Amino acid sequence: MKWYKRHNKTLLLFFPVTLFSILLISYGVLHGIIESLQSTDGGVSLQVYQELFSNTVFIQSIKFSLRVTMVSTVMSLIIGLISAKFIYHLLQKSHLKLLVWLPMIFPHFVAAYMVFSLFSSSGIIASIFYSVELISDQSQFPVLTMDRDGLGIMMTYIWKEVPFVILMLIPVFYEIDNRYEDVVRTLGGNSWNVFWTVEWKWLLPVIIETFIILFAFIIAAYEVPFLVGATNPKMIAIIAYQWFFEGDWSNRPLALAAFICITLLILVTTAVSFMSIQRLRTRLIRGKI
Numbered sequence: 001m002k003w004y005k006r007h008n009k010t011l012l013l014f015f016p017v018t019l020f021s022i023l024l025i026s027y028g029v030l031h032g033i034i035e036s037l038q039s040t041d042g043g044v045s046l047q048v049y050q051e052l053f054s055n056t057v058f059i060q061s062i063k064f065s066l067r068v069t070m071v072s073t074v075m076s077l078i079i080g081l082i083s084a085k086f087i088y089h090l091l092q093k094s095h096l097k098l099l100v101w102l103p104m105i106f107p108h109f110v111a112a113y114m115v116f117s118l119f120s121s122s123g124i125i126a127s128i129f130y131s132v133e134l135i136s137d138q139s140q141f142p143v144l145t146m147d148r149d150g151l152g153i154m155m156t157y158i159w160k161e162v163p164f165v166i167l168m169l170i171p172v173f174y175e176i177d178n179r180y181e182d183v184v185r186t187l188g189g190n191s192w193n194v195f196w197t198v199e200w201k202w203l204l205p206v207i208i209e210t211f212i213i214l215f216a217f218i219i220a221a222y223e224v225p226f227l228v229g230a231t232n233p234k235m236i237a238i239i240a241y242q243w244f245f246e247g248d249w250s251n252r253p254l255a256l257a258a259f260i261c262i263t264l265l266i267l268v269t270t271a272v273s274f275m276s277i278q279r280l281r282t283r284l285i286r287g288k289i
Helices: 002-037 047-053 056-087 094-105 108-119 124-131 151-175 178-186 191-219 223-228 236-245 249-285
Strands: none
Touching: 002 047, 002 249, 047 056, 047 249, 056 151, 056 191, 056 236, 094 151, 108 124, 108 151, 108 223, 151 191, 151 223, 178 191, 191 249, 223 236, 236 249
16 A cells, blocks of 8 residues: 555556557457458358468468567577677666667668668678679679568668667676675686576576567568568568558458457467566576576
């Protein structure tokens, strides 16, 4: 009760926007579910979902989206973790933090445009290679944007999300008691032992939380795949957008069903990850890990 009395004014300030967001999102999701479950005679049917999962374009898009999302997320986490590990001492100085946070200033579509300008066959790096005669023609430059493997999409997300990962992990490094490191080193442990036995236990819950955020954002994003992605295969957001806004309205239920499937995938991933985080933190508090 004391906590509520101290914070009730703050809670009331957040209540309107929170309620509005919940209602808006809930309405969109419920409307999508209803529309995707309606049959041609007005009843309830799973025909749209059966058609969706028999659609080769959708299946190919799901596989491509999951691959790009997982690679982008895991690589961002690995690079961000290694970077945070070696530079968190330096980031105690505020002016150095700006160098890390700088990529976060730019929107994702700006980052995609920069990646295209740098790494396309007509981009800056290809022009430099051609000018120093490393390649005889700019068309010989490797296809890194608008490619079937999604390299341009992954490069954009990794460049954008690594600073976010660092932002999430840096406070954890600051909170770890240095006495744990002293104990490990007194017992003859090296830097790897310190990381694995001390730091990793504290970092893992935050890494899982960051994974959820990045996974949900990347798999449902539209602008980066649209700017630097190939015409085929496409990310699921591109396919759903095209189905929804194209002239053939018969594909709109497919678009809504695709969005619902992605929403369910994100919710399931979040629920499983959240339960894992709770177990990890409970074991950490009890000193079992």
